[in-house]
Amino acid sequence: MMGGRIEVFSMRKWKRILSVLLLLAAVLTCFSPICEAESLDCGAKLLAITFDDGPGPYTAGLLDELAARGVKATFFVSGYRAANYPETLKRIVDEGHQLANHTYNHANLNTLSAAKVRKEISSVQELITAAGGDDPAYIRPPYGNANQTVRSNVSVPLINWAVDPLDWKYRNADTVCNNIVSGAYDGAIILVHDIHKTSVPGALAAIDELLDEGYEFVTVKDLFKRRGVTSEAGKVYYDAKNNGINLSAEQISPEYYDEDKLAAHWGYDALCLCMERGWLTTDADGRWLPNHYVTRGALATAFGRFCGITDAYRAGEDTGYADVSSDDPDAPFIRWASDAGLMIGTGGQFSSDATLTREQLATVLARYLTLQGEAEAPALSLAEVYSDADAISGWAADGVARCTELGLLQGSGGAFHPKGTLTRAQLAAILQRLSGK
Template sequence: MKNITRILSAALALCLLAALCLPARADGTQDCGAKLLAITFDDGPGKYTGALLDGLAERGVHATFFVNGVNASGWPETLKRIVNEGHQLANHTYNHKNLNTCSAQTVAYEISAVQALITAAGGDENAYIRAPYGNANKTVKSVVTAPLIYWSVDPEDWKYRNAETVRSNIEAGVFDGAIILVHDIYKTSVDGALAAIDDLLAEGYEFVTVQDLLLRRGVTPEAATVYYSAKNNGINLPADAVGEQAFDESRIEMHWGYAAMKTCLDYGWMTLTDTGEWKPNAFVARAEFAADLARFAGIHTLYPLEGAARFSDVDLTAEDAPYLAWAADSGIVAGYDDGTFRPEKTLTREQMAVMLARYYARSGVTTQGSLDFADAAKISGWAVDGVSVCVGLGLVQGDPRGRFLPQSRLTRAQIASILVRMAG
């Protein structure tokens, strides 16, 4: 049902977005401008998978895990963690056999045995499949009832066992829409993959699950069909159109953040999107948060624009320009060394904390709390004091595992909750 629901949601999103006039390219196609990658991990879980999940969480990255039954059966809690942290759990057969040499009955067992483990962990009821060695003949395809996911980037991490080689091989092969193959049973693979992710994030790539990669590129996954990649062929949907960020707004009152968002909308601290939607699960950009904070502070759109002019990439005719000018004049935002503000760049938790600390510093509030987070060492040096202030004021807290997740992104609903806390 989960797969079916997400596919139907994506199909509906395609129709709605056409009507809502997404930014269009010259040829009339719809393109949100995102560069997408799906990184996948095979043969686990194993003793390095926990560290990998920690690293992905710190970076706000989602991945797809193609698990083997012989390994997965011994790591049930890790399987649940994969699902609970927003990753895609997928099927790599039970014994990692060459399915081309197996009978239909054996193929069915190899797949169904792993599917049972995935279902027990809360994963998709008809999980995507990756046949070992990429071997899937007619017999295999006659049995499978889910899409077959192959790859377009293979760093041969199983062969080299060297983190730097894995890193460079991944980066040498990637392209927009690529599916990357790595194995989380090797420490060198985990280290190399995380290093490559850091570099590729800096280049503007966004990491998504295979399922979301296909859906955001307008591909309706079909059973027994092989997919190697999902290039941008004209449909390039934003994150909040599919997957975890999508939400049926006819049920908005059922969303956990509804009360906080309604309060913020009623007081004018937040606004609906340009298309008149709540988008509670949409990630917040830097400019959007600055505008929310400015409206919370009572700043009007007539505020002088000079402060925003210091940023080379801020459109002074944009609706948020007066709010950015106020934030700059107030010392709440400073921009980057190259003179840009990067208004559309997604806000991270540590960036938000610094902006809030500067906001309160204007009133002489510098209360600091103890950074007892399990990942406190991951907080950037420039953000430590800001996070401490937000902890002291009770504005932020850790996740169920006691982590702050400084590089994770924030949704509109989460920002609304913080503004309500600020209002007391």
């Protein structure tokens, strides 16, 4: 009997243990990468359309049409053509497209030595860098050929394609369009050549159809970011399917911050002070936007409020700037900043929506300190403080030196980053320092 009791007790015990283990497994599953990824699915259907072998005579018109549709693309340029279109390369970058590398001579890289492979790539990289593109830029090997020699001599991913309309073969816009639409799927990378007269209208017609189907067109780089793909150097990619991570465009922006975690943001205390004092305000949705870049208009408004200026300042009067109407919410503060000599426009334009650089802010702060009667700080050798002192504009050097001496602005990693943008959290920290709080 004793043995029987022990057996019954053990069975009950193991049932309880099994129940606990099952419960624990369920809990752990909810915190697994799969469940976490599911919560990151914004529902978007993404496509990356890419254009090879250009630029050419049809590329400028293509850029016009992409802009009209709000579509972003990736241009894998061939060096021997790209060298003749420096302005087009710059335009590709300036309009938010991705400029990428298709080698200089469009040679079959599998037939070349390692040294020649590197030369084919580096020659185009120089053109891309000069246009303001990525350095290093993504690479598409001609014909999609990439043997071990090629893969081991690149420092970026190799981008092939999942959809090929054979536009080089079928010189018919309708055929190109149909082949793209019929082959497209969520996450696909599409290949087109912008050097063929029929390819551009065919691609644009396909884009229109796919937009109507709810697809969103992104660059290859953004496709990877939004799908949570960590690209590897030398690895060949054809698509980026939705495997659970499907982020929105906002979520991959450097300005994005999860506002549920505001208290953990490094600038939280300064932001709280600025919100309490009314120097900074939330947006229409109540968001603090700590990582959003500060524009010239936003700085004039925040600085004006910091100095006690209200919406009533010269209310209704002309601002003196063609791009700032009298009823613009920032207008009173822009008038004040202009009257005080803190911020002035050029050519009759204030450029209210332009982002502010760190060296521009330093100049504004230095002017403010002068108005407040602050004595000039002793001359400071920027070269002894910042490794990138040579990059600081001559007109901004005194302001940067003064703000550095007073501890209002600080660099990072031994550099000042004069052309870097200013975020709302950084502005809040500066206003906190000025207030002495």
